[in-house]
Amino acid sequence: MTTIKNVTEIMEQWAPLKFQEGYDNAGLIVGDPKTEVKGVVIALDSTEEVVQEAIDLGANLIISHHPIVFQGLKKINGSNYVERTVIKAIKNNIAIYACHTNLDAVMTGVNAKICDLLNVKNRSILCLKPGEGEVGAGMIGELSEPVDEMGFLKNVKKIFNTGAVKYTKLLNKQVKKVAVCGGSGSFLLNDAIQAKADVFITSDFKYHQFFDADGQIVVADIGHFESEICTQELIYDYLSEKFTTFVPCFSKVNTNPINYL
Numbered sequence: 001m002t003t004i005k006n007v008t009e010i011m012e013q014w015a016p017l018k019f020q021e022g023y024d025n026a027g028l029i030v031g032d033p034k035t036e037v038k039g040v041v042i043a044l045d046s047t048e049e050v051v052q053e054a055i056d057l058g059a060n061l062i063i064s065h066h067p068i069v070f071q072g073l074k075k076i077n078g079s080n081y082v083e084r085t086v087i088k089a090i091k092n093n094i095a096i097y098a099c100h101t102n103l104d105a106v107m108t109g110v111n112a113k114i115c116d117l118l119n120v121k122n123r124s125i126l127c128l129k130p131g132e133g134e135v136g137a138g139m140i141g142e143l144s145e146p147v148d149e150m151g152f153l154k155n156v157k158k159i160f161n162t163g164a165v166k167y168t169k170l171l172n173k174q175v176k177k178v179a180v181c182g183g184s185g186s187f188l189l190n191d192a193i194q195a196k197a198d199v200f201i202t203s204d205f206k207y208h209q210f211f212d213a214d215g216q217i218v219v220a221d222i223g224h225f226e227s228e229i230c231t232q233e234l235i236y237d238y239l240s241e242k243f244t245t246f247v248p249c250f251s252k253v254n255t256n257p258i259n260y261l
Contacts, residue, residue, distance in 0.1 A: 031095025146174035163260025
């Protein structure tokens with residue numbers, strides 16, 4: 001019998017909870033660790049629709065990248081989507097586990113998957129956590145061959161299937177060194193510049209933050225959802241190698257809150 005605890009322990013061997021950021025809430029958010037796993041749904045976000053999907057599939061564990069609960073809930077009365085999701089999960093015995101910034105931080109985590117998709121080699125962590133070895137935020141590496149900036153950005157748009165790529169002024173030089181950060185990565189801009197990256201692929205840059213590129217790097221904001229949806233495949237591949245008692249499945253719910261014209 002495979003229990004929820006068995007699964008979470010394996011997940012945490014890969015991405016220990018101690019590597020998560022202080023604001024984060026990774027780990028088992030809803031559910032009894034002793035429960036037998038009947039099926040696993042892998043999602044980027046845990047929402048009411050994803051919980052319903054798990055119910056319909058006969059699954060009782062959702063593994064998502066983003067935690068449904070970031071801050072403490074003082075009341076659980078269904079007044080917002082977070083509370084409604086938690087209530088629905090508890091009523092239907094659906095466990096919810098999140099593997100967020102701890103999975104971002106490890107060498108074989110989210111940023112490694114982004115680098116795989118971009119064919120970026122010779123990788124290293126962009127901003128190391130002190131005293132933790134090869135653990136930290138973002139990743140940097142090199143393309144096998146230099147490419148022109150616009151061609152690279154068009155390829156990024158295609159690979160990540162994004163409705164728009166917001167980018168800073170092109171520098172009219174070849175792209176060789178690439179920095180990436182899944183999700184919100186503006187805090188790593190200076191690290192990417194200091195590492196002499198030609199392009200920084202991430203998301204959630206604010207208007208004034210684009211100015212901070214300052215002609216030293218091309219910033220490409222590809223969207224938060226788009227930069228991290230590959231996490232589903234990453235987790236699927238890992239669990240498929242570790243367990244034979246269940247077959248994980250991808251959530252088919254599009255949880256992207258942003259639409260494009």
